[in-house]
Amino acid sequence: MVATTGAAARARRGRRPAWVEWPLLVGVALVLALGIKTFFVQAFSIPSGSMQNTLQEGDRVLVDKLTPWFGSEPERGEVVVFHDPGDWLKDQPVKQQNALERRTQQVLSFIGLMPSADEKDLIKRVIAVGGDTVECNAGGPVKVNGVALDEPYIFPGATPCGDYPVGSVKVPKGMLWVMGDHRNGSQDSRFHQLQRSGDGFVPVSNVVGRALVVAWPVNRWATLPVPETFKGPGALAAVATAPLAYWVRRRRAAEGAERVDTRSVG
Structure with a gap:
């Protein structure tokens, strides 16, 4: 006891x-x-309607910041957040906040639930990466490396290229070509390519991360997968090269068998 x-x-x-x-x-x-x-992950708020209807103004998205640390680069079809590559936001109106709103944003941005008011970030969809050729002509679809994209995510009634037809553009290495899903309401790579003499590219190094899910409001919760149209060209290429790959494997196997037979005789 x-x-x-x-x-x-x-x-x-x-x-x-x-x-x-x-x-x-x-x-x-x-x-x-x-x-x-x-x-790892940070929340960002959507400031405009340039990504409608995929993203609405005021939505909160969770952005994966981990994979870029391992050298992963953005791929076609992904929705990414990136730092302003050069005065893309200079003509955008600045939202006025009262003292309570500013303080709340400071606290939430510190713990990653909102971006900082000082951060100049944008969110768009990656259409093409370095080395790709984009075609964007009035009345036609967007083409990447000669393949027309099927884009059901575009805002209803918007045209793929009609308002900013840039023609054919080669994307430099280390750069991205990005576009908003609300094509007639997005000052994206097309706009800056036309208005600023070839300044429509986003450096890969400016990318913060890939938007994975819409986390808020709850009734709009959704994932943000890569659309099927961006998987098609790769799949078609795999199918087209399958016979060649099979022949190469068979040939190597036959050569290996011949070497084994030669060694056994000797």
Whole structure:
């Protein structure tokens, strides 16, 4: 009984009071949140209707910031967040905030639930990557490397290229060609290519990450997968080269068998 009482007393002496534990827990939670925001996932709010109907103004999306750390680069069809590559946002109106709204955004941006008010970021869909050729002519579809895209995600009534027909454009290495899903309401690569003499490209190094899901509001929760049209050319190429690959494998297997027979005879 004495031993038990002594152990209980030591336990009580070793237990931290609540007023000490709570600040520690809050501090750990903030450090974890900051780490997640910096290296893994961050929430961004959609500031305009340039990505309708895929994304609506005011939506919150979760952006994967981890894979770029491992050298992964954006692929065709992905929706990405990127830093302003050069005054793309200079003509955009700045939303006025009161003191409470500013303070709330500062707190939420610190833990990764909102972007900082100082960050100049955009969100668009990657249409082409370095080395690709994009064709965008009035009255026609968008073509990448000669293949027309089937784009059901475009805003109803919008034309693929009609408002900013840039013709044929070669995307430089290390660059991206991006477009909004609301083509008639997006000042994207087409607009800047025409208006600023070839300044319509986004450096891969400017990409923050890929938008994975719409997280808020709850009734709009959805994933943001790569559309099928961007998978088609690769699949067709695989089918087209399958006979050649099969022949190469058979040929190598036959050569290997011949070498084995030669060694066994010798």
